[in-house]
Amino acid sequence: MKRLFIHSVLTLMLALILGLWNQWYTVIIAAAFSSYIVRLKGGWVFFAPFLVIGIDWAIEAYLIGAANDFTLATKIATLLLLGGSSTALILFTAALGGLFAGAGSLVGRSLRALRR
Amino acid sequence: MKFFKLLLSLAFCGGLFYVGHFGFGSLPPLGKFINPYSGIWQNETTESEGEQLSLDGLSAEVTIHYDAQLIPHVFAENDLDLYRAQGYLTAKHRLWQMEFQTYAAAGRLSEIVGAAAIDYDRGQRRKGMVFGAENALDEMLKDPVLATRIEAYSAGVNAYISQLEPKDYPVEYKLLNYAPEPWQPLKSALLLMYMTDMLAGGDADLENSNFISLFGKETFELLFPEFLADQDPVIPRERDWSDFEAVEVPEVPAKTSAIATVNQALEQPDPDNGSNNWAVSAEKSVSGNPLLANDPHLGLNLPSIWYVMQLATPEHNVMGATLPGALGVIIGFNDHIAWGVTNATRDVKDWYKITFSDDTKSAYLYGEETRPVSQVIEAIKVKNAPTVYDTVRYTHYGPITYDERFKGDGKEHFAMKWIGHEPNSNQNTFLKLNRAQHYEDYREAISTYTAPAQNFVFASKDNDIALWIQGKIANKWEQQGKFVLDGSDPAHEWQGFIPQPHNPHVKNPERGFVSSANQHPTDEAYPYYVYDANYEPYRNRVINDYFRSKDQFSVDDLKALQSNNYNLKAAEALPQMIALLEDTGYTPQGSAESYLNTVKDWNYLNDEQSIGASVWEAWWTSFYALSWDEFEASEVPLHWPDSYQTVQMLTDHADHAFFDVLDTAAKEDAAGVVQLAFEQAVKNLDAHLATGKSLDWASYKATYVGHLLQALPAFSRFDLPVGGNGNVVNAMKKNHGPSWRMIVELSDETKALGAYPGGQSGNPGSKHYDDLLDTWAAGKYYELLYMKSASEELSEIQFSSTLTPKNSL
Numbered sequence: 001m002k003r004l005f006i007h008s009v010l011t012l013m014l015a016l017i018l019g020l021w022n023q024w025y026t027v028i029i030a031a032a033f034s035s036y037i038v039r040l041k042g043g044w045v046f047f048a049p050f051l052v053i054g055i056d057w058a059i060e061a062y063l064i065g066a067a068n069d070f071t072l073a074t075k076i077a078t079l080l081l082l083g084g085s086s087t088a089l090i091l092f093t094a095a096l097g098g099l100f101a102g103a104g105s106l107v108g109r110s111l112r113a114l115r116r
Numbered sequence: 117m118k119f120f121k122l123l124l125s126l127a128f129c130g131g132l133f134y135v136g137h138f139g140f141g142s143l144p145p146l147g148k149f150i151n152p153y154s155g156i157w158q159n160e161t162t163e164s165e166g167e168q169l170s171l172d173g174l175s176a177e178v179t180i181h182y183d184a185q186l187i188p189h190v191f192a193e194n195d196l197d198l199y200r201a202q203g204y205l206t207a208k209h210r211l212w213q214m215e216f217q218t219y220a221a222a223g224r225l226s227e228i229v230g231a232a233a234i235d236y237d238r239g240q241r242r243k244g245m246v247f248g249a250e251n252a253l254d255e256m257l258k259d260p261v262l263a264t265r266i267e268a269y270s271a272g273v274n275a276y277i278s279q280l281e282p283k284d285y286p287v288e289y290k291l292l293n294y295a296p297e298p299w300q301p302l303k304s305a306l307l308l309m310y311m312t313d314m315l316a317g318g319d320a321d322l323e324n325s326n327f328i329s330l331f332g333k334e335t336f337e338l339l340f341p342e343f344l345a346d347q348d349p350v351i352p353r354e355r356d357w358s359d360f361e362a363v364e365v366p367e368v369p370a371k372t373s374a375i376a377t378v379n380q381a382l383e384q385p386d387p388d389n390g391s392n393n394w395a396v397s398a399e400k401s402v403s404g405n406p407l408l409a410n411d412p413h414l415g416l417n418l419p420s421i422w423y424v425m426q427l428a429t430p431e432h433n434v435m436g437a438t439l440p441g442a443l444g445v446i447i448g449f450n451d452h453i454a455w456g457v458t459n460a461t462r463d464v465k466d467w468y469k470i471t472f473s474d475d476t477k478s479a480y481l482y483g484e485e486t487r488p489v490s491q492v493i494e495a496i497k498v499k500n501a502p503t504v505y506d507t508v509r510y511t512h513y514g515p516i517t518y519d520e521r522f523k524g525d526g527k528e529h530f531a532m533k534w535i536g537h538e539p540n541s542n543q544n545t546f547l548k549l550n551r552a553q554h555y556e557d558y559r560e561a562i563s564t565y566t567a568p569a570q571n572f573v574f575a576s577k578d579n580d581i582a583l584w585i586q587g588k589i590a591n592k593w594e595q596q597g598k599f600v601l602d603g604s605d606p607a608h609e610w611q612g613f614i615p616q617p618h619n620p621h622v623k624n625p626e627r628g629f630v631s632s633a634n635q636h637p638t639d640e641a642y643p644y645y646v647y648d649a650n651y652e653p654y655r656n657r658v659i660n661d662y663f664r665s666k667d668q669f670s671v672d673d674l675k676a677l678q679s680n681n682y683n684l685k686a687a688e689a690l691p692q693m694i695a696l697l698e699d700t701g702y703t704p705q706g707s708a709e710s711y712l713n714t715v716k717d718w719n720y721l722n723d724e725q726s727i728g729a730s731v732w733e734a735w736w737t738s739f740y741a742l743s744w745d746e747f748e749a750s751e752v753p754l755h756w757p758d759s760y761q762t763v764q765m766l767t768d769h770a771d772h773a774f775f776d777v778l779d780t781a782a783k784e785d786a787a788g789v790v791q792l793a794f795e796q797a798v799k800n801l802d803a804h805l806a807t808g809k810s811l812d813w814a815s816y817k818a819t820y821v822g823h824l825l826q827a828l829p830a831f832s833r834f835d836l837p838v839g840g841n842g843n844v845v846n847a848m849k850k851n852h853g854p855s856w857r858m859i860v861e862l863s864d865e866t867k868a869l870g871a872y873p874g875g876q877s878g879n880p881g882s883k884h885y886d887d888l889l890d891t892w893a894a895g896k897y898y899e900l901l902y903m904k905s906a907s908e909e910l911s912e913i914q915f916s917s918t919l920t921p922k923n924s925l
Binding site: 019022023024025027028032057060061064065067068069070071072073075076078079092093096097099100103104106107109110111113114 | 118119121122124125126128129132133136137146147148150151152153154155156157158159160161162281282283287291828829830831879880881882883885
């Protein structure tokens with residue numbers, strides 16, 4: 001549990017710091033690095049960063065969207081065939097962020113395993 | 117095993133990274149696109165606060181006040197600062213659009229959208245779009261004042277672009293995964309070429325020649341008369357031309373055209389690209405102030421083609437519609453005058469059949485001599501694919517557009533001679549109009565203007581109204597360039613231009629108004645040869661009859677006229693069609709009976725709720741298509757007869773062979789086609805009803821304003837509740853219509869109304885993306901805030917920005 005907490009905080013901190021570089025794939029690096037440093041068991045390797053980054057992206061997307069009545073979100077949700085639902089777009093955003101982070105995390109774990 | 121796991125995880129992660137960063141198929145790069153820190157969520161914002169910014173190259177402070185419509189009111193200390201600020205602000209609100217349109221003009225869309233655009237790009241290159249823009253730019257740069265202004269504008273655009281980070285790029289860049297490139301003065305010239313192509317890029321020469329080969333000259337004269345009966349030309353018929361001295365028209369040579377057949381031709385611009393404008397004299401105006409109105413009819417797009425601005429220095433103060441990419445105001449008003457434009461179509465593009473001296477195709481015959489061609493290798497970069505090369509040969513006429521490599525059969529070659537390629541400084545005309553105070557200023561401003569020829573309407577506080585039909589127009593012999601010309605015959609060359617003072621014009625006519633609606637410029641008495649394949653036959657008569665209907669007009673009357681839905685075409689055709697249908701002994705059953713009764717009771721108004729208008733349109737559309745089915749079936753491109761002549765045929769030549777429908781065994785006359793068309797219309801109307809939609813005209817027509825990227829549904833607006841139609845003063849078609857409505861009253865303080873189908877912001881995430889659209893659709897207007905000075909404190913101002921010189925901070 002403690003590891004899970006440390007891993008999650010580390011992932012989030014790294015994502016936010018590397019995020020200043022404004023490259024979307026820094027979430028992959030953040031999650032990979034965390035899993036290289038902190039060992040997680042089983043499915044948590046994927047799901048912990050999936051949730052951390054997913055929630056981070058969802059909150060950020062929600063805050064930006066809510067400040068502008070989801071004017072663009074509704075349109076992008078139409079464009080991406082999500083039925084014009086801004087909620088669906090937020091979930092989609094979160095899922096993608098989570099997927100990228102989770103995939104990065106798996107690479108970090110494999111590298112860590114190789115080190116031993 | 118561990119190693120295998122690493123490989124597996126790397127492959128998984130790498131695959132996701134690839135899709136996230138580069139996209140897949142038609143998908144945008146999803147990670148880049150969707151992440152909330154630099155993707156599209158960053159575009160989820162509405163312009164609501166000003167900025168304090170230091171801008172390189174400014175000489176003094178520039179103040180910008182924004183009103184509730186996000187119209188910037190720009191106050192600069194001098195002209196160069198003004199145009200620098202205009203470039204900066206236009207880019208700030210319309211960057212993607214202004215760049216995209218210049219890519220389209222230059223034939224570079226494949227760079228952005230990929231191989232699907234190669235054919236379009238080749239067409240643009242073969243039309244010599246860049247050639248024309250370069251010629252214009254060279255001419256503009258010869259004028260040192262204009263040159264510095266264009267450079268200032270360009271620097272202003274670049275000042276905006278250079279401060280952008282990828283996260284700030286407009287949504288469309290993120291969607292298509294590319295980045296803005298630096299602006300250059302050439303792009304302003306390209307934007308003007310884009311307009312020239314849209315408005316003066318059409319012709320029917322090749323199509324006319326094809327028609328003659330298929331059906332003969334006599335039928336051609338019948339279907340395509342140069343002057344239509346009962347037209348009300350732009351210049352009133354009362355105008356006699358005896359004041360023109362030394363009119364010289366070239367003699368018709370012995371041979372007047374080349375025999376040619378063209379298999380395929382480039383797509384023509386929409387023939388309904390046109391407009392209405394008029395000015396009412398002080399005496400004819402209820403308030404005693406001259407009035408002026410204009411509504412240009414163009415494709416309805418988002419971001420809108422127009423961007424409204426007020427541009428002021430201590431020396432001048434102008435407001436109106438600007439074109440993103442061009443300097444100054446294009447249609448607008450100032451403290452002294454107002455002006456507007458409608459397209460003055462003329463045949464300014466001719467085709468010359470080229471005879472090469474030998475198979476190397478490096479020289480062509482011209483009189484007794486041969487002349488070399490020059491070759492331009494066009495490199496068309498293609499997204500995700502290798503560059504495509506296309507060699508275009510140039511003659512002294514212009515580019516050989518059609519040859520063995522492009523839309524040709526390899527046997528015939530056609531070179532284009534187009535006024536769009538002439539060196540010009542048309543940009544200057546608008547900058548001079550922005551500053552004009554009196555009739556003479558206006559006359560001087562437009563005198564050098566070349567293309568696209570426009571009906572420049574004018575009104576001033578000196579109580580002058582005027583209209584000049586201005587363009588650089590070749591002085592042609594009778595029918596020159598109506599058909600394909602022989603490039604080897606020097607007599608087929610353009611023999612010079614109509615002297616500018618002899619362009620048709622009228623000032624303060626007795627009738628108290630001037631107007632234009634893309635109709636024929638003059639009557640037959642005008643001493644020069646006038647031809648175009650697309651003169652509009654209906655709006656002019658409705659507008660001029662309106663102004664003859666009473667003594668005086670108010671601003672409200674002008675609003676009503678801009679929204680006038682009277683369908684003169686239907687009024688002239690429908691009674692005959694109903695009579696013919698009844699003559700056939702046709703007995704309508706079921707829904708057909710109710711449609712027929714509805715259209716019989718119809719008042720000829722294309723109002724939003726009208727069902728009669730829908731029935732008429734369905735019937736007319738089928739009638740027109742069935743009447744001219746020979747054109748549809750033709751293997752070579754043809755120009756179709758216009759509505760007016762179609763009705764004339766119905767009236768006077770009901771037995772003409774063209775009325776026989778190819779697909780039926782029976783031999784139809786006009787009445788037969790009327791009946792077949794009605795039956796087809798009934799099917800179409802029933803099918804529309806079956807989709808659950810109503811038969812109200814607005815629903816049947818389903819007007820939409822489409823995003824510039826092929827009307828991407830997410831960024832477009834559909835099913836607008838609007839009446840009107842093509843050939844109606846309120847020229848609102850399915851995706852085409854009044855792109856800017858302006859009415860100006862030249863009272864002591866200039867008052868103006870305006871509306872357009874879009875919004876000031878090009879960002880689909882902004883509330884100002886389409887916030888003006890509903891007002892426009894309702895036929896309503898905004899009172900334009902015309903500020904006198906930067907220091908005025910007005911409640912209408914929402915927020916303000918200040919641009920300061922960089923070295924002063």
